[in-house]
Amino acid sequence: MTDTVESAIKRATLLLQSSTDSAKLDAQVLLLDVLQKPHSYLFSWPEKQLSAAQQQQFDEHCQRRLNGEPVAHITGLREFWSLPLQVNSSTLIPRPDTETLVEHALGLALPATAKVLDLGTGTGAIALALASEMPNWQITAVDRVADAVALANTNKQRLGFTNVNFVQSDWFSEVATQQFDLIVSNPPYIEHDDIHLSQGDVRFEPLSALVADDDGMADIKYIISQARDFLTPNGMLLIEHG
Numbered sequence: 001m002t003d004t005v006e007s008a009i010k011r012a013t014l015l016l017q018s019s020t021d022s023a024k025l026d027a028q029v030l031l032l033d034v035l036q037k038p039h040s041y042l043f044s045w046p047e048k049q050l051s052a053a054q055q056q057q058f059d060e061h062c063q064r065r066l067n068g069e070p071v072a073h074i075t076g077l078r079e080f081w082s083l084p085l086q087v088n089s090s091t092l093i094p095r096p097d098t099e100t101l102v103e104h105a106l107g108l109a110l111p112a113t114a115k116v117l118d119l120g121t122g123t124g125a126i127a128l129a130l131a132s133e134m135p136n137w138q139i140t141a142v143d144r145v146a147d148a149v150a151l152a153n154t155n156k157q158r159l160g161f162t163n164v165n166f167v168q169s170d171w172f173s174e175v176a177t178q179q180f181d182l183i184v185s186n187p188p189y190i191e192h193d194d195i196h197l198s199q200g201d202v203r204f205e206p207l208s209a210l211v212a213d214d215d216g217m218a219d220i221k222y223i224i225s226q227a228r229d230f231l232t233p234n235g236m237l238l239i240e241h242g
Contacts, residue, residue: 124152
């Protein structure tokens with residue numbers, strides 16, 4: 001016999017609690033992905049029996065999570081700024097901490113039709129969050145990885161935004177003639193020998209999006225050294241580091 005919704009969550013929570021600090025939440029998210037239902041379903045239909053196919057898929061999800069794979073890679077989705085974004089192994093999984101960068105950007109006194117550049121856009125999270133709040137801003141977002149640009153464009157199309165353009169570019173290389181009112185970036189800033197690279201979700205993410213030379217500061221220093229040439233006279237530069 002297959003699990004009910006309630007028993008599936010309980011069993012998965014016990015299974016996962018040795019490998020994650022968020023075992024119950026992970027179990028819920030994984031089950032909802034299988035069921036393709038909203039979160040309220042878990043509490044409205046706890047006695048609902050899983051089909052054999054659902055049981056198999058859920059068990060496979062849990063095994064992948066037990067092996068350390070990020071929940072976002074298993075489900076293919078991560079919410080950022082209340083936007084459901086597709087994710088994959090070509091780039092970083094958006095973190096809640098990065099929403100602070102979005103908040104700071106939205107708090108700046110910028111022109112109503114500001115031109116914004118997002119460097120190292122990855123999934124497009126920062127650019128799409130800004131686009132959702134400021135439809136009159138014109139946002140250019142770049143990444144050197146072609147697969148990341150393709151993923152960001154997929155997210156743009158799914159969300160229906162028209163005020164953001166994704167471009168494959170090695171930092172500023174493909175925006176050489178433009179100037180911006182705001183440049184934002186969440187660049188690589190981890191040292192190559194940082195012990196955290198062997199822990200948690202980052203084990204499944206590309207090192208190129210995580211680490212930088214010069215004790216993690218190389219990309220940040222480069223962006224700072226070049227940004228002035230691409231900013232308007234009153235333009236601002238915001239960089240995440242931590």
